Amino acid sequence: GAGVSQSPSNKVTEKGKDVELRCDPISGHTALYWYRQSLGQGLEFLIYFQGNSAPDKSGLPSDRFSAERTGGSVSTLTIQRTQQEDSAVYLCASSLGRATNEKLFFGSGTQLSVL
Amino acid sequence: AQSVTQPDIHITVSEGASLELRCNYSYGATPYLFWYVQSPGQGLQLLLKYFSGDTLVQGIKGFEAEFKRSQSSFNLRKPSVHWSDAAEYFCAVRADNNNDMRFGAGTRLTVKP
Numbered sequence: 001g002a003g004v005s006q007s008p009s010n011k012v013t014e015k016g017k018d019v020e021l022r023c024d025p026i027s028g029h030t031a032l033y034w035y036r037q038s039l040g041q042g043l044e045f046l047i048y049f050q051g052n053s054a055p056d057k058s059g060l061p062s063d064r065f066s067a068e069r070t071g072g073s074v075s076t077l078t079i080q081r082t083q084q085e086d087s088a089v090y091l092c093a094s095s096l097g098r099a100t101n102e103k104l105f106f107g108s109g110t111q112l113s114v115l
Numbered sequence: 116a117q118s119v120t121q122p123d124i125h126i127t128v129s130e131g132a133s134l135e136l137r138c139n140y141s142y143g144a145t146p147y148l149f150w151y152v153q154s155p156g157q158g159l160q161l162l163l164k165y166f167s168g169d170t171l172v173q174g175i176k177g178f179e180a181e182f183k184r185s186q187s188s189f190n191l192r193k194p195s196v197h198w199s200d201a202a203e204y205f206c207a208v209r210a211d212n213n214n215d216m217r218f219g220a221g222t223r224l225t226v227k228p
Contacts, residue, residue: 035218042205042220042221093159103161103164104159106158106160108157
């Protein structure tokens with residue numbers, strides 16, 4: 001597609017439920033990032049995928065969070081047993097994956113509300 | 116690890132006035148520095164970036180930023196603000212040896228008519 005696509009755009013869930021957030025990066029982009037933006041906070045790095053390398057999971061806040069990237073393209077961020085503090089906008093970004101200084105292209109995010 | 120501080124949470128300027136948004140970073144070596152803008156309901160868009168060379172970098176929409184190593188700063192400037200510049204601005208820093216781009220907390224810009 002023309003840009004990074006995220007779905008759903010909004011997700012309301014009950015505490016304790018599992019949720020899956022999807023990201024379709026720009027075609028040909030080998031690098032994919034997940035960030036979390038809480039109200040009044042900056043962007044918090046969660047996880048990074050680069051090609052077939054093992055993902056950098058150093059930003060995941062707890063073991064309730066996990067992410068996969070199938071076939072080097074689509075990525076799914078899963079949050080198990082959601083808590084109210086998980087409420088945030090979850091942003092996905094992709095880049096070509098060739099240089100450290102390259103531009104990230106962001107999706108519009110998924111607004112997650114945990115009731 | 117690298118980190119970013121944006122001291123101003125919210126700034127209000129009049130349309131046509133000049134603008135400077137502050138950004139301070141912490142990193143031992145030369146960082147890669149970025150400014151992103153997030154307009155209401157929009158994704159993040161890159162305004163400009165610095166990684167080497169001329170310390171004054173030009174970006175889109177008339178923005179510029181100056182890298183000052185002595186002050187560990189990368190402030191964003193615009194000589195004359197337009198109403199459409201109202202948005203959230205994020206400064207970001209990335210080290211040259213990891214994949215973690217750290218963002219500041221953001222500065223919300225309001226433009227008065």
